Amino acid sequence: MPYVTHSDAERSAMLDAVGVSNPDDLFDIPESVRFDGEYEIEARSERATRSTVEGILDESPDLTEFLGGGHYDHYVPSVVDHLSLRSEFLTSYTQYQPEITQGFLQALFEFQSLVVELTGLGIANCSMYDRATALGEAALLADRVRATSGETVLVPDAISDRMRSVLENYTDGPGIAVDTYPTTGGTVDVNALAERIDDDTSMVYAATPNARGLLEPDLDAVGDLTDEHDALFCVGSDAVALAVLEPPESYGADIVVGDAGVLGLPTTYGMGLGLFACREDFLRQVPGRLVGTSEDAAGNRAYTLTLQTREQHIRRERATSNICTNQAWLALRAAIHAAWLGPDGLVDLAEECVAGVRETCERIDALDGFTAPVYDGHHFREALVDTDAPAADVVDHCRHAGLALRTVEDGDTERLAVCVTDTNREQVDALVDALAGYGGAA
Amino acid sequence: MPYVTHSDAERSAMLDAVGVSNPDDLFDIPESVRFDGEYEIEARSERATRSTVEGILDESPDLTEFLGGGHYDHYVPSVVDHLSLRSEFLTSYTQYQPEITQGFLQALFEFQSLVVELTGLGIANCSMYDRATALGEAALLADRVRATSGETVLVPDAISDRMRSVLENYTDGPGIAVDTYPTTGGTVDVNALAERIDDDTSMVYAATPNARGLLEPDLDAVGDLTDEHDALFCVGSDAVALAVLEPPESYGADIVVGDAGVLGLPTTYGMGLGLFACREDFLRQVPGRLVGTSEDAAGNRAYTLTLQTREQHIRRERATSNICTNQAWLALRAAIHAAWLGPDGLVDLAEECVAGVRETCERIDALDGFTAPVYDGHHFREALVDTDAPAADVVDHCRHAGLALRTVEDGDTERLAVCVTDTNREQVDALVDALAGYGGAA
Amino acid sequence: QYEPLLSEKSSESVDVDSSLPDDLTRDELELPSLVEPEVARHYTRLSQMNYGIESGPIPLGSCTMKYNPSFTEDVAAHPGNRVHPLRADEDKQGILHLLYELQETLATIGGMDAVTLQPPAGAAGEFTGIQVAKAYHEANGDDRSEVIVPESAHGTNFASAAMAGYDVVELPSNEEGRVEVDALEAAVSDDTALLMLTNPNTLGLFERDIEAIAEIVHDAGGLLYYDGANLNSLLGKARPGDMGFDIMHFNLHKTFATPHGGGGPGQGPIGVGEDLAPFLPTPQVREAEGGYETYEPTHSIGRVHEFMGNWLVLVKAYAYILRHGDEGLENVSETAVLNANYLASQIEYDVPYGPFHHEFVASANADAGDVAKAMLDHGVHPPTTKWPEIVDEALMTEPTETESKRRLDDLAAAFNAVAAMDEESLAETPTETTARRIDQATAARNPRLSWHALDE
Amino acid sequence: QYEPLLSEKSSESVDVDSSLPDDLTRDELELPSLVEPEVARHYTRLSQMNYGIESGPIPLGSCTMKYNPSFTEDVAAHPGNRVHPLRADEDKQGILHLLYELQETLATIGGMDAVTLQPPAGAAGEFTGIQVAKAYHEANGDDRSEVIVPESAHGTNFASAAMAGYDVVELPSNEEGRVEVDALEAAVSDDTALLMLTNPNTLGLFERDIEAIAEIVHDAGGLLYYDGANLNSLLGKARPGDMGFDIMHFNLHKTFATPHGGGGPGQGPIGVGEDLAPFLPTPQVREAEGGYETYEPTHSIGRVHEFMGNWLVLVKAYAYILRHGDEGLENVSETAVLNANYLASQIEYDVPYGPFHHEFVASANADAGDVAKAMLDHGVHPPTTKWPEIVDEALMTEPTETESKRRLDDLAAAFNAVAAMDEESLAETPTETTARRIDQATAARNPRLSWHALDE
Structure with a gap:
């Protein structure tokens, strides 16, 4: 029996001590609800388990992915695995006993500090599940902190169905409406937003890079609009892009949400690390855990979870969020990755996200039958591409060359989306060849 | 520059402190022997390095191996990697400062204890390079401790060329002759050995399992012979086989050498972990490092390298061996693997080495054109197979089915060798099918 | 004693000289700047100031801190995990196969008819389950405003119910530490959407009246929700579905031993009875010709995570289950x-x-x-x-x-x-x-x- | 404070009830018996009582304890390493390719004509080099009995020479801490097989008279051996071959940063000049049509390890070199x-x-x-x-x-x-x-x- 063996002698001694002859006697379960069947799961050795599960995983083909769309791949240096897998980190619990968990607390404090530096905002929590749930929590926070009773959250029309669906589940309880505002030329249509926003608007969300991969050029105008209407301005971004982008605080962001899993987390079927930062005056309304500093009885600096009275285990139905288990270990990984990169490395990585997609678009645009990017402007990691042939056919064609791309419904048009990072940039040649081949074949 | 960056300011401060303007000025090398060329090695990123090296390694096909012949594969449980890769173990130095290396010392002490238990001999060192060099060291030890001046080491005629060649390099310096004694029916011919042994014999070597995979049935007779002639009896075995075999001490072994890397070390192109145990009265003649217990200034049990006056860094040309860097980390891995298995698991693994080859031979023997095993007796992991067709052709045929086997020159006959352990036993079906197919094709 | 902060060890402010226009970019970025050896030492030292399950026991009630078999980390490191969620179904058959097997296995263990693996934590599972219940009631034209929670329940039960817009009705325990059936009878009404229970409860006691409880709730038109935090004590012994629970969540990181990682990630799949299956989040996975495909349940509540939650936790839990x-x-x-x-x-x-x-x-x-x-x-x-x-x-x-x-x-x-x-x-x-x-x-x-x- | 021994935690004597006959098998085996969680805790605890390079600096002179890039461990864990040495050449092309590239790269770095990767440690490299020198002298009909070693040399130099059957002649240092050329002149003779030097020497000083030293030794018919323990200070600056050394060993685990593992494994390849290449151990690797093949040098001394030494150290060192x-x-x-x-x-x-x-x-x-x-x-x-x-x-x-x-x-x-x-x-x-x-x-x-x- 793996992991659970008492010797016969120990087991007997324990049963004697509790006064039963069989562990089953300790189960105080009425016969009528006893399970007397079998799950029909066959136990297997460690080796056989590995080969079974790995065999299943190997049923997916090995493809070069240009997918993006909310889940991005960057090279994660080896030290991130080696350090984060140390059992003292990996197998520890939430830091309710800070005297023996100073190490993880310090790492989380450093993660919060990283997010504060990147966003310019006063406080950051130590993780949300992903960027979508972070956006949901932002909408709930806006609802709580806003003086007036406006109950509409405005999001760009190009937001992905996935993000919007999560947001709508979060806003469903308090009855917050989710509505869209138009984009023009791929980015926020500020004039249209100005028309749309009113005093019923509790929060405006805009992402940069946005769902089309474009960096938003006029976010200060959005900041002005939200100010005018006492709405919160929630900016979506990620921990790599923010290394070079204007800190959102500087153009009026009240909350920043997004993905910090672009650091520390390679492609893992959509696992995320939600980033959440906001203005300092929302401190007592922040969802999730916060690590702060204090002193111990010897007068030394010490770290501890703080302001726990916001949390569900104390405040219950009046908590700022129901979140308990979070993504702490991924925050540790992101912090290690950022420390390994340093400011230079982080900026270089961000610049590669600008240069890679730019160069790729130029090369695709030079091919017959393709226009790239569809929208003018500066892109980050990904861009939309117009194709003379149906985009889905182009995707199929590339798939035969071992390249995975996707299509996007962009307004009424189905377009090709291309995502380029440090990990697939060397395969852009193959992509361009495949696209050129399609042009030839078409 | 990876791993070696000083900031410009730090570098300047350091150069100032040492009074030069450039690190190159610190090199006191005559111009005439300066290297002013280039190695022409291009630096690359961590990611590119991984993909380059892994790309090279992937040039070897994925085959199911039935090879054995001195390097054996057993499943190594995951905990062995996870624990042994902890940097405090992996990146530490030899324990010359025991006060800060108690952990590794204790692990090595436990490894020594494991070898003592398995061999029955009084002392074991904490590693040799591999079983071949351990045999070489045994011959040198026999030369040192033997009262009379006999200078011949006897080894079985079936010893592999590889083992013999290493032994001959070791015995070359002191001018020890290496000679063979006959085997009959696959195992030691005790009568022939009795003819061959004389007072010039310093050591007799016999392995169980031997090079043909057979367990030697008459080693007590060999022990009697060596006793009679004041020769040392050196037994070769391995850490898995010894779990079920009669402890060599009980039939008169003075030294046991062999491979402990059958624990903790999967197939890795022949890396080994030399096992070396001997009688207690040879203590001051043992090659390699020894860990012992003592007390620290607080009166607590403490571990330390001991009897270092045997070693090269102190005794120089009169040392018991030139060994310095050893296989300590692999000894740690073997100890973890053994602890994970426990006595039950270790015995079960050994029994699988008996059952697997037995069953495989029965199935092969049932095929037309094959006789397996060639020699009667009890096998461990591997056995020789007679083939009607040339053995090399059979190997080629199996290779097309993705199975790697080898041939052995056994006397004048080229035979097939088959090795079966826990990691390839499930593929025995494929092997039998391939052999049956060959029979049909022949 | 104390390890300085990274920023105290070496901080550098770099000028951001981007190929992007100035008005999009920051002027400088100030962050710690250390070489790899120092990064390694920093986190090695921090780890040494932390207590994990390989340091010794962590007998935290309700948290289920058990040993985490290290081989599951190897399975999670297998290259076959590096699959993007937006691949076409036919290009991620390995993922879908595992999702399907785990869905089915959990359904069996819970005695449930359908399972979604999407919720990224136990509390997210609760929220998802409540949203599913709400959608179900609404689809039935049933307007219910209350969720009943025993006083000894996990804080997340209260918070999740409130987050979904319900009023929380707290149910006192009886002298034996269990749900008081009379009090429950008094509490249920046409407004009762859901009763949330964990069983054994947080005192470790099995709610022996579970069948009566289920009947009371069901008679009032409510649903019964099982908080899976204590499921590890029922493995092979009892199944929530057999006790009358309509919805349950699994804390994979508790019951099936994936490491807690200092607070997460975990994963909180939910199981439901047949009637509720159409309301589960999208996508679900089912068998299809020659493999597996994703689909959207007919009345799906949509998504509770942008993708499929914490994939690696699913992989580890599945490996753990197969091993046992x-x-x-x-x-x-x-x-x-x-x-x-x-x-x-x-x-x-x-x-x-x-x-x-x-x-x-x-x-x-x-x-x-x-x-x-x-x-x-x-x-x-x-x-x-x-x-x-x-x-x-x-x-x-x-x-x-x-x-x-x-x-x-x-x-x-x-x-x-x-x-x-x-x-x-x-x-x-x-x-x-x-x-x-x-x-x-x-x-x-x-x-x-x-x-x-x-x-x- | 102290961690009990495994055997003190739980020891079990099991009866060995084998399918083998009784006279071949032991009656019982007594060893520690612990479950995996306790094994994990034991070694986790032991590791915490150990100081490695990620704990802090280890400025051990002559030992070269530098940071070991962790990615080399990932490369070593790649499945392509799991190749048996007795595969046919065509079935292990990945291995042979890497061996070939590393051979050639080390030859370039050392300024040598041929390299064997086989010796499993630095001292094994010394012994191999001395055996090669001996075979060379013998092939020339040259009977030489002495190896000269400076007094400040590593203990292994003395021990390796003695192990190969040579008398060791110790050479005093001069006041500057270097080889005294006059003393060397006096020491060399027809009996001199080899002078072993490390350069920079163990005081960190470059032997500025190296060319004169080489001439003296060569004039006497001896060979010059370079102990590679300090090669890390010459990278890009000087090559032993250019200084007149005929044989050298590389301590891959020192110069090219593979971790020392508490004492090993390391690897000690040797490089030699053209005349000595035929005497190198077997097998060597060379390019062949469409790939690589192994071969036995014409006058090979045979083997110094049953297979190719510590393969994983070779892989890590090669990765380290390419990275830099x-x-x-x-x-x-x-x-x-x-x-x-x-x-x-x-x-x-x-x-x-x-x-x-x-x-x-x-x-x-x-x-x-x-x-x-x-x-x-x-x-x-x-x-x-x-x-x-x-x-x-x-x-x-x-x-x-x-x-x-x-x-x-x-x-x-x-x-x-x-x-x-x-x-x-x-x-x-x-x-x-x-x-x-x-x-x-x-x-x-x-x-x-x-x-x-x-x-x-």
């Missing part, structure tokens, strides 16, 4: 219950409620928080303290099945040594830890939450 | 030398010999062993002590290139704090370590080398 098999899983619950009962028999604190299963709540003869700190000095992690409140100065203790008798004896010795201490001595603990007792009040009164705040 | 490239490797030597010189400039101990390169030997004003123990209390690993004996109470110090200025300053502070201590205080150290000062005499006088011996 039926017999191994039943052994998990049997040994967890035996260990809890054995430990309780060896300690000198009073355990007012029983018979308990995999966890028990002892009552400290002093401030439970002080008791916990004193236990730290014995090199062990203390139990959950001061909760559930039904027990005075509660020490909620769950040793789990992966503790040996020797470890349980050590734990008992720690409990008993502390039980013999007077209040004054307790207040001075801990002294043997990396940090001494930490001043929580100051941390909250003067929050400094980033290195930027330390300069102030 | 020309510029990175030169930076290794430059920074190693700068760091040593900087550290020496900051400490208050006298450094009698110079100009030194990547390491220096300071002279303690007290017992060097005591100084080392006192340094332990500052959380750092001390230098090599009491060797080479040419320096009184030697502190042989090699910080390596992977230490930051901050770490060097910390190291200097530790040196200087200890330099200020009196002998009495020194003798009482260490006090901050896992174990206090350990009684070596008792360990040697009453050797207890296994848990069996503890019962006695």
